[in-house]
Amino acid sequence: MTSADAxxxxxxxxxxxxxxxxxxxxxxxxxxxxxxxxxxLAAQGVLNPGADGQQRLAALAVTSSRGMSGTRRATEDDWxxxxxxVRAGSTKKVVVSAEVLDEATDTVARKVVSELGGERVQVxxxxxxxxxxxPSAWQQMIKNRLRLTYTEWLDIVLDADxxxxxxxxxxxxxxxxxxxxxxLGIVGPDRMAVVVVSDADxxxxxxxxxDLIGVTPSTLAVADIRDNRGLTAxxxxxxRQLNVAFHRRDWSAELYHRIVHLxxxxxxxxxxxxxxxxxxxxxxxxxxxxxxxxAAAAKHITASGVRVVGAxxxxxxxxxxxxxxxxxxxxxxxxxAAGLAATGVRHQIATLLxxxxxxxxxEQVGALRLAAVVAARGRRRLAARRQGEVNAD
Numbered sequence: 001m002t003s004a005d006a007x008x009x010x011x012x013x014x015x016x017x018x019x020x021x022x023x024x025x026x027x028x029x030x031x032x033x034x035x036x037x038x039x040x041l042a043a044q045g046v047l048n049p050g051a052d053g054q055q056r057l058a059a060l061a062v063t064s065s066r067g068m069s070g071t072r073r074a075t076e077d078d079w080x081x082x083x084x085x086v087r088a089g090s091t092k093k094v095v096v097s098a099e100v101l102d103e104a105t106d107t108v109a110r111k112v113v114s115e116l117g118g119e120r121v122q123v124x125x126x127x128x129x130x131x132x133x134x135p136s137a138w139q140q141m142i143k144n145r146l147r148l149t150y151t152e153w154l155d156i157v158l159d160a161d162x163x164x165x166x167x168x169x170x171x172x173x174x175x176x177x178x179x180x181x182x183x184l185g186i187v188g189p190d191r192m193a194v195v196v197v198s199d200a201d202x203x204x205x206x207x208x209x210x211d212l213i214g215v216t217p218s219t220l221a222v223a224d225i226r227d228n229r230g231l232t233a234x235x236x237x238x239x240r241q242l243n244v245a246f247h248r249r250d251w252s253a254e255l256y257h258r259i260v261h262l263x264x265x266x267x268x269x270x271x272x273x274x275x276x277x278x279x280x281x282x283x284x285x286x287x288x289x290x291x292x293x294x295a296a297a298a299k300h301i302t303a304s305g306v307r308v309v310g311a312x313x314x315x316x317x318x319x320x321x322x323x324x325x326x327x328x329x330x331x332x333x334x335x336x337a338a339g340l341a342a343t344g345v346r347h348q349i350a351t352l353l354x355x356x357x358x359x360x361x362x363e364q365v366g367a368l369r370l371a372a373v374v375a376a377r378g379r380r381r382l383a384a385r386r387q388g389e390v391n392a393d
Contacts, residue, residue, distance in 0.1 A: 009214020010193065010307065011093050016086060016117045017124060017213060020183060021099025022173045024136040025126040026197045026205045028228045031055075031097045033206050033220040044215045046093045049085035058082035059098030063108055069145050070257025083115050090117075095213060102173045106182055113186050122191040123183045124212060127176060130297075131290035131318035132199065135280040137170060139236050143265060145256060147243045154286055177300035189305040196310025208309045228269070233278040234333040235268050238341065258348045267344035268337050277334060284320035291316040 011017050021027050034041070034048045041048055049055070058081065060067050060074035067074065086094050096116065104112060113121045138146075138153045148156070148166070156164045157171075173179070184192050193212060198204040206220035231239065242260050282290075295316035302312060 009210075010212045011122055011214055012120070013093065014091065014120055016094045016096065016121045018101070018112070018116060018121050019095070019097035019099075019124050019126065019209075020101040020104075020179075021126065022102035022176070022179060023099045024133045024140065025099070025128045027097065027099040027126065029202070030126070030205055030209055030220075033209075034095055034097060037220050040219050041095070041213075041215065044219065046095060046213060046215060047085075047089035048095050049089065050082060054078065055082060055096055055098045056100060059100035062112060063100055063103045063105075065100050065103050068143070068257065068261065070253040070255070070261065086116050093213060094120075095209075102179055103169075104182070106185075109182055110186055113183075121187060122193070123187050124193045124195060124209075125176070125180060125183075126195045126197050126205070127315060128197045128199070129290070129315045129318045130174060130176075130294040131282060131287045131320075133174060134286065134290060135282055136230060137174070139230055139280065141166070142236055142240050142243065143261070145243050145246065145253075147240060147247060149240070150280060154283075158286065158289060176294075176297040180297075180301060180304060180306070184304060184306065189307075192304075193307035193309065194301055194312075196308070196312060196314055198310065198314070204310070212309070230280070231265070231268060232273050232337070233280050235273075235337055236280065238333055238337075239265060255352075258352060259345055263345040263348035264341045267340040271336050271340060273337075274334070281321045287318055287320040291318055 019027070019030070038048050050058070056067070057072075057074040057078040059065070061076055061079040065074075082096070086096065094117075101109075101112065113123075134154070134157075135150065138148075138150050141148075141153070146153070146166070153166065156162050157167045159167065180192070180194070195205065195208045195212075203221065207217070210217060210219055230236075239260060242264065246256050246260070298312035298315050301308065
């Protein structure tokens, strides 16, 4: 398949498709699909520039945003490298996806459009129901050292008068009509599109991007996309309590990344939780409020005249869970999760000690106790199970 044979699509022949997120709207999945499909895209005259993560670093640099705690800080060189790569593809279609751009100010958004091609740039937003974004966004912040419980976080975010940095960051990303207007004022309605993400059909998002770009069906259908699943209620509570421990001891962001991100979270994400394990549940009143906000945003999007893929009504149609659960207890962390976390933490600590790098200056005994805390949760779970079996007999 050559570029001459590819479908026309919405993107202009030399256009730059700029996907600006926002966060928690299927961005990781589409970015993995684009990266893995680079050879197939190139064969159809489409460039997805850079190596894995490069577009994210460029967006972090241009927006002056901070990435995940303990990871490399982006520099102006990252942005300049992306600009250079996009300009080098001036005879092709180009696709750039970086949800960090949802944090761009008006000034930064204009800089991004100007330096990535000006009139070549066409902007796409992906949207999910706000009621589903709320628990995902809180969980993502927990993974970045937040210590607030979900209830505490919701109280702050939904307080109309709140000036808390947590609330400001969330609404900067997820007051969707404002995000739309920020970029619409630069590119105009003919060069802006909104895609409504379907949680029920995971293939709908890559198909929508194939149609927008103008490539053959299944170009972005990649079987081995990593499942960036959300953690269960008990798993994320473990991470939150580790955040409390790290804060109390004033340990470094680099150590946090090694111990919590690599040692605890990633190993737990490799397992498939049982349907019986409690997930994060959003109170019915909060769901109703989120639906109201989403409906107002959908009405604004409709009136804007931008291209819409999917049903905007879906954004405000979330039905609240019929049951609620209390704050997860120690016993709810299942053995498989506890075992993976404990093993992962111990492995990271052993690696740090063996390599003799700068992390050895941190309280090693205290760090080792974190692994013991994780393992202890699993032991309590096992003891509770055995006690239940004894009582049943």
